Amino acid sequence: MTTQQTSFWTRYANPAAFQRLSARIAPLAGGGAVALFAVGLYFALIGSPAARDHGEAVRILYAHVPAAWMSLACYTYMAAASLVGFVWKHPLADVAAKSIAPIGATFTALTLITGSLWGKPGWGAWWVWDARVTSVLILFFMYLGYMALWNAIEEPTRAARIAAIACLVGFINIPIIKFSVDWWNTLHQPASFTKQGAVDGAIALPTWLLFSAYVLAFFWMLLVNMNAELAERRAARLEAGARPTSTLVAEPAE
């Protein structure tokens, strides 16, 4: 079906080929994520000491820090997929960009929620207008806007191009937004809450384990989302194709 000259890119532009590949990878990613979560959570909750300054509450950071990394990484992946879809009109890249958005938004929400839970014992308030917190909140709104744009445009190809432009404009603006929020924050509150000492090895291990678990979970969810999106599109095509004969053209049977 595929000649040997087809590159990696073009081969997996075929949804069927992609789905065969993802059917093999998805269980591996999902299984790996579960295993890493199990080991990581053991070290996070039992196998590591409580922090000297913050007590047991520090354990919430094991869920928080990797989620914060993922929230930014997802937007970067989304922008990369948007660029590939926009420049090379790669159909799967469009599907990938669309599928990453809800995952990224979830990681961002998780970052905000766990940060808020950490904030109460750590800072004494559920919400502090810290520069990083505020930047992450704006990032969350950017995910929501991107998803709203996809939902508003019915035709998938046009939705993909338009959403890609919005995503890329957002992506080049992220450093500017980040810089402005940092600037605003130093203007209003000079003391930074987030300065910490060197990260101890006992804390680093569960953080990295859970980060790896998050990455694998991300790939797993991404593949599931992409397959669902492809199935949805196929269903919509079948429905559109079936309509003229079944409903619109009411001809008597032969």
Place this chain on the structure above:
Amino acid sequence: MSALVSVFSRDVELAFRAGGGAAQGAVFFGLVTVMFVFGTGPEPGALARVAAPILWTGALLASLLSLDRVFQADFEDGSLDILVQRTETLEFLVLAKAFAHWVGAVLPLLVITPVLAAMLNVEAMWPLLASLLVGSPALSLIGAIGAALTFPLRRANVLVTILIGPLFAPVVIFGTGAAADGALGAGFGAPPLMLLAAVSLFSLIVAPLAGAAAIRFNLQ
């Protein structure tokens, strides 16, 4: 070039005509200010401190209101198709449209800003006006991106606000910062005003490129 000038002057003329919305935008701006003051209370000292944030937020909201005039009206009556066909460089069309939005929808806000600022007991009037003058083109330019992305859609208005709202964060931060810095006696070369100008200039490059790309795909 002359085509772009005529596009610009036509849009400005439409904005200032009866029902064009230039005056409504200014009235809305005044109303937002009044609502904020209802929220903060009437003490002059408190008002002077929040005046610049109130006026910046009000100007931002009022400029969002009129974004549907940038492309949507022309799209609905079919003239956008003709404009796009006749324009050699679509990027410049976006620029002309954004500039027309600034003159037709944002400039009226700047005109009544001194009155509202005086009512809010602002003493440093020039820094506030300078910040709005330097920063508000970014509102029109970023707004034009949002308008270009969403003009064929129903209920585009709400979508535009959530789509480009986050991109307005630097404008509001540096804008209010420049006004506050100026009130403390900073000159026109102070960092926030310079950063605000940088945001406006950056938008000047990004908006035509992104807006033109969006129009191309939306008209396909």
